[in-house]
Amino acid sequence: MWRYHDFLPVDKESAVDISTGFTPLIHAKNLGRQIGLDHLYIKNDSVNPTFSFKDRPVSVTTTKALEFEFEVLACVSTGNLMGSVAAHGAKAGMETMVFYPADLEQGKILGAAVYGPTMVAVEGTYDQANRFCSELADAHRWAFVNINMRPYYAEGSKTLGYEVAEQLGWKAPDHCVVPGASGELHTKIWKGLEEFEGIGLIDKAKTKMHLAQAEGCAPIVEAFESGNNQVKPVRPKTIAKSLAIGNPAAGPYSLEVLRDTGGTGVFAYENSIIDGIRLLAETEGIFTETAGGVVISSLKRLVKQGKIKKDEVTVAFVTGNGLKTLEAMGDFVAPIETKPDLDIFQTKLSNRKD
Numbered sequence: 001m002w003r004y005h006d007f008l009p010v011d012k013e014s015a016v017d018i019s020t021g022f023t024p025l026i027h028a029k030n031l032g033r034q035i036g037l038d039h040l041y042i043k044n045d046s047v048n049p050t051f052s053f054k055d056r057p058v059s060v061t062t063t064k065a066l067e068f069e070f071e072v073l074a075c076v077s078t079g080n081l082m083g084s085v086a087a088h089g090a091k092a093g094m095e096t097m098v099f100y101p102a103d104l105e106q107g108k109i110l111g112a113a114v115y116g117p118t119m120v121a122v123e124g125t126y127d128q129a130n131r132f133c134s135e136l137a138d139a140h141r142w143a144f145v146n147i148n149m150r151p152y153y154a155e156g157s158k159t160l161g162y163e164v165a166e167q168l169g170w171k172a173p174d175h176c177v178v179p180g181a182s183g184e185l186h187t188k189i190w191k192g193l194e195e196f197e198g199i200g201l202i203d204k205a206k207t208k209m210h211l212a213q214a215e216g217c218a219p220i221v222e223a224f225e226s227g228n229n230q231v232k233p234v235r236p237k238t239i240a241k242s243l244a245i246g247n248p249a250a251g252p253y254s255l256e257v258l259r260d261t262g263g264t265g266v267f268a269y270e271n272s273i274i275d276g277i278r279l280l281a282e283t284e285g286i287f288t289e290t291a292g293g294v295v296i297s298s299l300k301r302l303v304k305q306g307k308i309k310k311d312e313v314t315v316a317f318v319t320g321n322g323l324k325t326l327e328a329m330g331d332f333v334a335p336i337e338t339k340p341d342l343d344i345f346q347t348k349l350s351n352r353k354d
Contacts, residue, residue: 001056001159007195008060009155016062016092020048020055021159025167025315030283031296035303039313041173043164044286050087050111051321052080052289053185057156058145062088064152065143071095072142076133078126078181078242079108080289080320085145086115097142099133101126105241107324125236127247146182150249157185161192164315165202172197172205174312177299179291179319180211180220180265181243183254189317190257209263210307211254212298214238214290215270220251224258224265231255239273239328240290242320264307268297274329276300277322287322 001021089096
């Protein structure tokens, strides 16, 4: 991602870089065939160093924190962010603290703890933890990447827009389907496309920026559907914990992008999220976390509603790895149980096929 350093508000020479970015843009022919799209692409950011897109904003923010001579790097997280902050803090040699809701998935907790930060489990929802950390940011000179460092943090996600345009041959797609939590990623991908248009690297960006949220936490989508300009906070109740932000900081800006680009706010039914995970895995060999399940399920709804046409270039964003949310899969595996005997196995295999 640091190939785009001229567009980022930091000094490249001091970049805290763990080799983030330029992740694959995959022509998803199998998935596209199933849902009725000829030009469907998956932007797979789950292969970043800490297995999520968060490495982009955190790389920028950690670099800026060093420029500002902070000694402590911190965050409040629904999961993916804390792993990235812990890794970048280790790389930068900074004391690191991560705060998270106490009911978070174990995969995400362990994925952060391995880097050696101070781990703080906060009782309550993410929004309650966020308010608590806002108080801490006022009380201590700590660089909270998504609170007092947020203006720099947000800029890192622009690089997803840059990469998609470059990987498509210096063109903007017709549609982007982006998972929505705070709404920041949605707005910054669009900003990246606009900036490339502004300097002439791509023709006019006419991309429709769709936002996908989970049914159990869809405050931006609800505001979009009701025609409101303000986002009403909700109490999250979803298996997609990385999207469980009931009071999204960039909600109003995300609404503006939806309306300005002709995009659609859409939610995935809770009982369809796992189906979305399985569909992507079974067609394209990509194992995504629950946020990706929300994106794929929402993508199917957009196609069914006629919002995306068969011949339009569409990019769906997969932002985290499925190994982080194994608990959500439940009792997914139902193996054939057999003795090491050929006849017994062949009989059981035939019964399974029947």
